[in-house]
Structures are given as C-alpha cells and as structure tokens.
Amino acid sequence: MIKNIICTVCPRGCSISVKGENSIVESVENYGCKRGIEYAKAEFVCPVRILTTVVKVDGKDELIPVRSNKPIPKSKILECMEEIRKTTITLPVKMHQVIIENVCDTGVSIVATKEF
C-alpha cells in the first residue's frame, strides 16, 4: 500500500509517499528533509494527535480547558471525547492537574491547561 502523507513538521508541507503494510514501512520518498522521514513513518503506522477540549465545573458556569499530556491515536480521539464530555471537576484546579488518568486505555492522561 502507498500512502501520501503531508508532513506538518514545518510550513513547507511536503507530500511524502510511504510504501508498506500495517506496521511495516518499506520505503519513504519525496521528503524535503530528514525530519519528514520520521514523521511520515509514524503517521503511516499509527497517526497520533494531541487532543484538546474543555471540561465542565460542577455546579458552575465555568469551563476548564484540558489537553492530553501525550498524543493519542487518531482512531481513539472521538471515543476519548465521549469520556471527557461525561466528566465534571471541582475547583480549584492546578495547571497540568490530572483530570482523567489513562483515558480510554490509551495510557495517556487528560490534564488541565489552566489554573483556576
């Protein structure tokens, strides 16, 4: 299988073509620099993204912005959103305080990005 992957490491946005099957990469072509090779390989095997959203505060109008402390597999993003939506927190909250540990068995935590 050949996949065309747009590299997002720098603004040049090279369209890199990766050949392989599942988690095995056979070749990487059309990259503008070395950083692109690593990115394209990872993106081919298992694309991951930082997830950011907000959580509600119990009994208040406030929303607290949160993020995943590490990238989450793209395929699990919507499932994680479901779980975060069900969560409410109580104040005060500290910067990078863990809100949900190991969200949806990803091994990644959801943490606050604001002190309040």
Place this chain on the structure above:
Amino acid sequence: MYKIDCTVAVIGGGPAGLAAAISAKKEGAEKVIIVERDNALGGILQQCIHPGFGLTRFKEELTGPEYYSRFTSRLEEEGVDVLLNTMVLEVNGKTNKIICVNGEYGLTEINAKSIVLSMGCRERTRANIVVPGTRPAGLYTAGSAQRLINRQNVMVGKKAVILGSGDIGMIMARRLTLEGAKVELVVELMPYLAGLTRNRVQCLDDFGIPLKLSHTITAIVGEKRVEGVKIAPVDQNKKPILEKEEFIPCDTVLFSVGLIPENELSKGAGVEINPITNGPTVNQYMQTNIPSIFASGNVVHVNDLVDNVSSESETAGKYACLYANGKLNSNSEVITVKTGSNVRYVCPQKIALQEGKASLYFRVLSPDENVTLIAKDGDTILARKKELRVSPGEMCNLSIDVSKIVNGVTVEVVKE
C-alpha cells in the same frame, strides 16, 4: 474622578499587553499598569484551547491558556499592576491621559508618561464582506462561536458550513466535529488555503471535512433559522459562476473571513493609521507618530503566530519605558520602508536612523516557491534569506542593521 499615575500604561491584557508590560518593568519602569476590559487576562488566547502556540519561543507546542500563563504567572514577581473589568474609553495623545471606566472606581483617569496600545483585533463579519440572503439565527463569526463553545458552554449548531479557510475557520471545523456537530464543508474564495497546511491536515483531512477552493457562498437561505447556503465556484475575477450554484443544507454558518485591528482609541488619540495594515504606522521601536504612544500585537497588524506578537511587544514595552524615562532620542531622521516585488506590507513602516538592529516583518501578495527575501538600500543588500515557500498567510521576517542604511530600505521577494 479616581486618578492613577504611572510610568507606562498598557491598554489590553492579551499576549501583546502582557509581554509589553513585563518588558517595560524589566527595563526599569517604576509603575506599569495593564488595563483590561475582560474579567481575566490572556486576550483571545483564553478561547484558543488548541495546541500550536509557542513553538518558536518556548520550543514546545502549548495551548493558548498554557502560553499566556507563562506570562501571567510572572506579573506578580515583576510587580506589574493589573486593572481588570476596565474599559478604556479615550486616549488623549496630547496629554497622555487615559479615561476608562471600572466597576469599582467608576470613571477613572490614568496619567501615564508613555502608553502601549495592545487592544488586539476584532473579526470581520458577514456585513463587512456582503453575503446576500436572509438574516436568520445560526450565523456566527468563527471567533464568537469559539468563545461560546470554549468559554461559555454554548453549542452553536448541528450542521455547519464555514466560509473562509483561515486558521480560525479550520480550527473551528475540528472543534465543532469533536463536539458532535457535522461540518459539511469549508468554502474558500481564493485558489489557495488561507491558513497553515498543518491545520488543513489536522483539522479538515483528519475528519474528512471537504474544502472547496475558489468557491463562495452566494446566498444564505432560511427564515427563523439557517436552512442552508447556496455556494458557487468563482471565476478569475472572483465573480460567482451562478450557473454552477448548488444548495447545501445546514443550520449554522461560520464566517472566518479575517480580522481587523481594533483602532477606535488609536484614531481618537491622533495616531496615524496605515491603510494596508489598518493599524498604527510604527517605527522599529513600535513607536507611533505620537512619540509617547507605542503599539504592538494584533492592533498593529494581524499576526498568525503569537510568538511574533510577544517579541514585538517586548520591543514596544522596552522603548515605552526608555521614552518615559527620557532615554529615547526622538529627533533622528526617519525613513519610510518601501515595498518591492511581491510584498504587501512591511511592519515597521518607518525606521528612525539610529544605532541597533531592526526586525522587519512582512507579508507577500501571493504564494511562491524557492524565493529570496531581500532588504536593500539601493544596490546594497542589507539582509537576505532563502525561503522554500512563502504564502500570504505566513509572516516573513528579516533583521537589518540600521546603522548601515544610507538612503532608504526596500523589501522584496524575488524568484531565484
């Protein structure tokens, strides 16, 4: 009337105001005060909960709130004063007096030795770009939708079309999708993407949201609530080709059609406004035509990267302090920076011929590849830099040595 005296007064507590205030204080200003109309600091970054901030400055990808927290957490130790819930109504360019209104003190007068304007910008609306049709509920600017969803817990709709492929529009396409809405389409008038490629990949492609370049919304349909939009491709003169019009059902339309610097106060103070950037004309110290008034951030020109905002604001704060303390020579000769081929504008527009370096930020008119950015004085090259890719959505910059300027400076972007 309640009165406050200070060395440097900063209007607006967004990233620009925060960096300017800290920098003025560090430079030795005795009393620095930030005046902010909102109930919290951080400006627009409070609603920008996505990552993408601070890569240049902190070498990390931070969210908006994480980015501004790096500055707000330093205010106390630096000794910067903050006045929240305070709307500035008037800046007097002759007396350096600021009139504002605060819930607790009522009408308040601030006497400053110098002033930094950092009011940011506001969004262009549908009215600014004239989209025909009815005026039903369900029409939002992308930024106001962002504020509703990220700060006020109000969802704007279930099925959306977004006009404009700028970063805010694309980021909102992802945000709406994550919150369970369906984004039918992003429509862009120009033949190229307005925002960063990265945002197209991570905000549109990731969720299979289609993007139509060289298209526009020709009409909004619906009586009480939006029922859909008509879209059509445009010809080379950006005129819609009506024979190819099609109807897309939706209940929400977001407009992400650009930002306009917020300069009512600046104009009232007599600050000269540049017709291209719609912001104050400034020199390399971010000083306006009124020597005691400085400006930085989106109020001067719309920035795509907050990192640039912070660094130009540090310049503004530093020189505002030097001016206040009588250490900035304002009598040197001033030249106007000229724009050469494929350069839309350069900021600063003026350079005071003194010692030191000047950072020139500029935008191209149209996208290009394999180009050289050049700042020159006649035939003398002051600075040059190769760039694999330039686009109107991404700011370019060059740094020049001001003492090398003899006649003037022209900035151009040329093909190799």
